[in-house]
Amino acid sequence: MKTKILCRFLIAASVFACAAFLPFRADAFPGAGSKNRSPRYIAITFDDGPHEKMTPMLLEKLEELQVRASFFLVGTMAEKNPSLVRSIFEQGHTVANHSYFHRNCKVMDQDELSEDLARCSSVIENIINQPVRFFRPPGGNYTSETLRTVRKSGLKTVLWDINSRDYTGVSVDFMTRRVMRYASSGSIILFHSGVKRTVDVLPVLVAKLRKNGFVFVTLDEMFPRASLSNSQISSGRPVAQKGR
Ligand SMILES: [Zn+2]
Numbered sequence: 001m002k003t004k005i006l007c008r009f010l011i012a013a014s015v016f017a018c019a020a021f022l023p024f025r026a027d028a029f030p031g032a033g034s035k036n037r038s039p040r041y042i043a044i045t046f047d048d049g050p051h052e053k054m055t056p057m058l059l060e061k062l063e064e065l066q067v068r069a070s071f072f073l074v075g076t077m078a079e080k081n082p083s084l085v086r087s088i089f090e091q092g093h094t095v096a097n098h099s100y101f102h103r104n105c106k107v108m109d110q111d112e113l114s115e116d117l118a119r120c121s122s123v124i125e126n127i128i129n130q131p132v133r134f135f136r137p138p139g140g141n142y143t144s145e146t147l148r149t150v151r152k153s154g155l156k157t158v159l160w161d162i163n164s165r166d167y168t169g170v171s172v173d174f175m176t177r178r179v180m181r182y183a184s185s186g187s188i189i190l191f192h193s194g195v196k197r198t199v200d201v202l203p204v205l206v207a208k209l210r211k212n213g214f215v216f217v218t219l220d221e222m223f224p225r226a227s228l229s230n231s232q233i234s235s236g237r238p239v240a241q242k243g244r
Contacts, residue, residue: 039215040185043222044069045160047098047136049077049193050084057199059091065206068092070219071193072136075100075120082127089128094218096134097121097155105137105146113146117153134158134219158219160190164201167192172201180208186222 049055050073062069071088073095078085089095099105100120105113121132135155137146142157150157162182164175175197179189191198206216 040183040213041217041222042183042185042209042214043188043217043219044191045072045136045158045188045219046070046191046193046198047072047138048074048102050081050088051077051194052081052084054194054196054199055081055084055088057196058193058202059087061199061202062093063091065202067202067206067216068094068218068221069216070094070096070134072096072098072134073120073124074098074102074138075116075123076102078120078123078127085124085127089130092218094134094220095124095128095130095132096136096158096219097124097132098136099138102138104139104141106141106143110145110149113149114153117150117155121153121155133225134223136160156223158188158223160188162187162189164189164191164198166195166198166201170197172197172204175201176204176208179205180212183209183212183214185214188219188222 044067046058046069049071068091071093073085073088075097085095097117097120100116100123103116108116117135124132131154133156135150135153135157136159137150137157140159142150147157162179164179166175170178183189209216
């Protein structure tokens with residue numbers, strides 16, 4: 001899905017780059033930051049798909065590990081695999097919008113983008129009967145106009161602060177070391193749903209993160225509706241940063 005080229009910049013999932021912009025932590029996770037070794041919350045996200053072969057393997061692995069994650073789905077692919085979309089949702093994962101055509105938002109005019117976002121949300125919502133809340137621009141490419149359009153479409157832009165680089169063919173060991181190096185409470189990890197090694201890295205990574213006190217949450221859990229109104233992410237203005 002062109003992510004090899006497009007995902008050059010890792011962008012903090014809005015607020016994560018700067019401690020000053022972390023309202024969700026206190027709101028969403030009472031006790032976080034106390035001295036009582038509170039759990040550290042972390043979200044695993046998968047872009048693209050659903051893929052006919054890989055997504056069922058991913059779902060099986062997540063079920064086995066008892067991990068709930070979040071899936072940013074491409075509208076055209078969701079349309080082809082409605083039963084997989086339903087399975088993702090029924091397993092308790094957050095299902096989110098990754099655009100209908102997976103085009104670069106930077107080169108789309110705002111009417112086109114608005115139409116594309118609505119089309120993708122509509123495909124997903126018709127399958128799961130739940131409103132879609134989150135959007136991730138393909139390749140993490142966006143402009144300030146993109147963010148305004150996303151916000152007007154009623155969606156929150158959610159990016160990531162840790163890129164596993166799974167789409168580049170790196171090893172399980174590489175991905176594990178990379179994620180463990182940068183993981184902190186509130187981190188959002190970027191994976192892709194069409195990569196076999198992504199399935200392979202999960203048991204290792206989940207065990208290590210759990211050993212280090214991390215608890216896995218979906219984006220719905222990380223950004224509960226009530227906390228969105230006053231947090232920066234609700235304005236859809238993520239803070240861009242040169243990626244890890
Ligand atoms: Zn993508």
